[in-house]
């Protein structure tokens with residue numbers, strides 16, 4: 152058996168092989184087990200950790216993993232991954248959805264807002280992961296139990312969140328600083344949970360240590376590990392490191408790995424899946440920008456939606472929100488925590504046909520390349536007013552667009568209102584926008600989600 156691979160150790164997924172590994176220690180490979188990016192591979196003493204994984208966990212994991220194979224999963228998205236939005240993606244064929252992150256402690260205390268986060272749309276989200284943030288086995292087990300009761304298919308542990316609120320509680324990506332403690336916690340939760348347990352990580356906190364973390368997690372009984380190919384410190388400033396993700400996949404053949412980062416188009420998704428060897432891939436911002444991405448992936452082509460087509464889809468989201476929150480003032484108030492915010496991603500839609508952008512996407516992620524209104528021969532004047540309005544990045548525009556869509560009785564009404572709005576307000580909004588670009592465009596940071604979704608400088 153090959154023991155060293157791309158800086159990591161090949162560890163058998165089953166506990167039955169542990170004695171052989173013990174026998175091999177200390178491995179001459181260990182000192183050279185440098186990770187790409189400067190981190191360390193498995194360290195002396197890591198193999199001493201005695202994880203027991205009952206055979207029923209392994210059987211359960213296999214059945215669960217086969218349900219994810221080859222799929223493109225909707226990422227957990229605080230605020231964005233509200234139930235109505237998730238349901239919208241399933242209508243475009245999204246096969247696997249995930250909840251927003253919920254704090255285990257809040258769930259166990261009966262916090263209704265936290266509890267609402269992990270409830271799937273009944274009969275719609277048929278493979279649904281409830282994402283939990285915790286740092287203890289006890290709370291994790293309790294939260295997994297609640298996730299099962301709320302109808303989740305599996306429980307995902309958040310070990311990737313970079314926001315201060317999570318870090319100061321000792322949760323999220325900073326847990327990557329202590330891979331052994333993390334692995335012990337995961338193993339403890341896995342053994343007591345009635346649901347399969349997965350873990351979502353980044354490639355490191357400050358330093359890249361993903362090989363070591365994944366090699367440890369592979370022994371804990373985790374059913375799969377999602378790797379977002381950036382460190383906690385990088386936030387979104389660098390392209391996700393898919394070559395590192397591929398290396399980790401190759402080093403852990405027994406563990407299903409879900410690759411994540413910068414998937415914006417159907418051809419990004421197919422290419423990442425085939426080239427990385429990942430078990431599945433995951434998209435976050437790509438789905439927020441084009442919720443119909445899953446249909447494009449199924450059909451292997453871009454849908455090339457007009458502004459009017461998109462108005463129809465955004466109004467479908469309104470309808471789903473009205474169903475969830477109610478079609479009254481109270482419902483509107485609740486929905487408007489989410490709905491205008493969605494336009495901070497919707498406005499980034501641009502047609503990206505593979506024939507034109509396929510090659511460029513190989514060289515640099517289209518997710519990071521911001522396309523201006525007049526890319527590729529398009530002039531501002533060549534776009535309809537409606538198209539220009541839907542592409543406007545101005546926050547005031549997002550509020551007004553959301554209101555017009557909510558209040559309209561039909562798509563036709565909505566288009567009329569939006570065109571009126573564009574005629575009167577667009578010049579001002581575009582002028583304000585122009586003050587920020589080009590060159591002046593700063594990375595935008597959502598203070599509520601802490602997602603720094605910026606452009607690399």
Ligand SMILES: Cc1cc2nc3c(=O)[nH]c(=O)nc-3n(C[C@H](O)[C@H](O)[C@H](O)COP(=O)(O)O)c2cc1C
Nearest residue numbers: 226227228229251252379412413414434435436602
């Ligand atoms: C608005 C927003 C909210 C997010 N919320 C969560 C979350 O609750 N839990 C989590 O693990 N990751 C969260 N993420 C990170 C995504 O799940 C994903 O890992 C990251 O965006 C990289 O994938 P992408 O390049 O496809 O967007 C969030 C990302 C965004 C943009």
